[in-house]
Every structure is written in C-alpha cells, then in structure tokens.
Amino acid sequence: MKLDPFYLIVDSAAWIERLVPLGVKLVQLRIKDRPESDLRSEIRRARGVCAAHGCQLIVNDYWQIAIEEGCDFVHLGQEDLAEADVAAIRTAGLKLGLSTHDEAELETALAAKPDYVALGPIYPTILKTMRWQPQGLSRISAWRQRVRPLPLVAIGGLNTDRLEGVFAHRADSAAVVTDITMNADPEGRTREWIEKTARWR
Ligand SMILES: Cc1ncc(COP(=O)(O)OP(=O)(O)O)c(N)n1
Ligand SMILES: Cc1nc(C(=O)O)sc1CCOP(=O)(O)O
Numbered sequence: 001m002k003l004d005p006f007y008l009i010v011d012s013a014a015w016i017e018r019l020v021p022l023g024v025k026l027v028q029l030r031i032k033d034r035p036e037s038d039l040r041s042e043i044r045r046a047r048g049v050c051a052a053h054g055c056q057l058i059v060n061d062y063w064q065i066a067i068e069e070g071c072d073f074v075h076l077g078q079e080d081l082a083e084a085d086v087a088a089i090r091t092a093g094l095k096l097g098l099s100t101h102d103e104a105e106l107e108t109a110l111a112a113k114p115d116y117v118a119l120g121p122i123y124p125t126i127l128k129t130m131r132w133q134p135q136g137l138s139r140i141s142a143w144r145q146r147v148r149p150l151p152l153v154a155i156g157g158l159n160t161d162r163l164e165g166v167f168a169h170r171a172d173s174a175a176v177v178t179d180i181t182m183n184a185d186p187e188g189r190t191r192e193w194i195e196k197t198a199r200w201r
C-alpha cells in the first residue's frame with residue numbers, strides 16, 4: 001500500500017471541508033472529548049467530502065464508530081490498540097495505522113500487522129504533552145529498516161522546512177497538525193505542503 005507523502009491531521013469536519021478541496025489526498029480526523037452523536041455526524045461529513053475529492057479519510061481512536069459509519073481506515077495509538085478488537089477491525093475490512101514511540105511499541109505494532117507504522121515525535125510538538133523526547137531524523141532511518149515493507153509515517157513538529165530531512169531519512173509520509181491549523185493562512189500553507197511534497201508522491 002502506498003500513502004500520500006502529505007498526511008494532514010485535523011480535529012473537525014469543518015477543517016476537512018476547508019482544506020481537502022485544495023488537493024489533500026490523505027487526512028485524519030482526530031477528534032477528542034466530544035459526545036458520540038457529534039463524532040458520528042463529524043465522521044459522516046468528513047466521509048462525504050473525502051469521497052467527493054478522492055481523499056483517503058483515516059479516523060483516529062474511534063474504531064467502532066468508524067466501522068459502523070462505513071469508513072475504511074483507522075489510526076490507533078498503543079493504548080487504543082490494547083483495548084481494540086483488531087480482528088473486528090480486520091473483519092470489517094478496515095485498514096489500520098499504528099503509533100510507535102520506542103522499540104517495545106514497535107514490536108507490539110508489528111505484531112498487530114498494521115497497514116502503516118507512525119513514528120513520533122520527530123521534533124518537539126506543541127499539540128500535546130508527550131512523554132518521549134524528540135526522536136530526531138536518524139530514528140526515521142532506523143524505523144525504515146524495521147518497518148519495511150510497510151509505509152512509515154513521520155509525525156511531530158513537522159513543517160515545510162523539515163520535509164527534506166524527513167524524506168531523505170526515508171519516511172513515506174509526513175503528518176502535520178499545527179503547522180497548518182495554527183498558521184495565519186491555513187489554505188496557503190496547505191498549498192505549500194502539497195507543492196513541496198509533490199516530488200515524493
Ligand atoms: C499519524 C499519527 N501518528 C500518531 C498519532 C498519535 O496517536 P495516539 O498515540 O493514539 O495519540 P492521539 O492522536 O490519539 O492523541 C496519530 N494520531 N496519528
Ligand atoms: C498527535 C500526535 N502524535 C504524535 C506522536 O508522536 O505520536 S506527535 C502528535 C502531534 C502532531 O502535531 P504537530 O504536527 O502540530 O506537531
């Protein structure tokens with residue numbers, strides 16, 4: 001499976017409606033602390049926009065709702081994975097991406113036979129508090145060897161100036177939140193990401 005090199009992560013269907021039509025081909029809906037009814041309607045809206053624009057939607061955390069809403073890809077962290085029914089995800093035909101932050105997590109992730117592995121945080125992130133120090137670029141190369149032939153996603157503190165290093169160290173996709181959502185011009189920054197990642201597509 002091939003992943004687009006630009007992996008956008010946002011926390012609402014409104015962001016997806018705003019940015020996916022610009023040409024985003026891979027987006028994660030990462031919503032926290034909302035009632036289930038909101039989650040369902042957000043996922044439905046996001047699905048509609050992504051289907052209309054040929055964009056792969058990945059639902060973070062809420063694998064059961066993703067199955068029920070007819071989605072085809074979920075992302076889980078290690079705590080999520082520990083509580084998830086991976087067999088049910090597979091039986092429903094969904095693909096699965098998994099987070100990793102250290103060797104033990106990589107072993108756990110590979111044992112679950114995911115469709116991609118994410119490594120982070122590559123650089124410090126302001127999105128959430130993390131108990132891991134930044135991995136640095138060299139860790140991407142190490143993960144590349146271990147994860148092959150699966151796609152490898154780099155995440156954490158990425159911006160358009162850091163893409164060269166991330167792809168030179170053989171990540172397949174670069175995931176981003178705040179460099180776009182906290183930018184003064186999110187649309188302009190999204191276009192910049194699309195243009196700058198085109199050579200790795
Ligand atoms: C592509 C990608 N990589 C890592 C994460 C983080 O997942 P997780 O560790 O479960 O943390 P939350 O995002 O759920 O806070 C991700 N969402 N996407
Ligand atoms: C959601 C998330 N997960 C990470 C991990 O390392 O697993 S880093 C991260 C935050 C990514 O946001 P930004 O691009 O703003 O740094």
Ligand SMILES: [Mg+2]
Binds near residue numbers: 060061075076077080
């Ligand atoms: Mg999670």
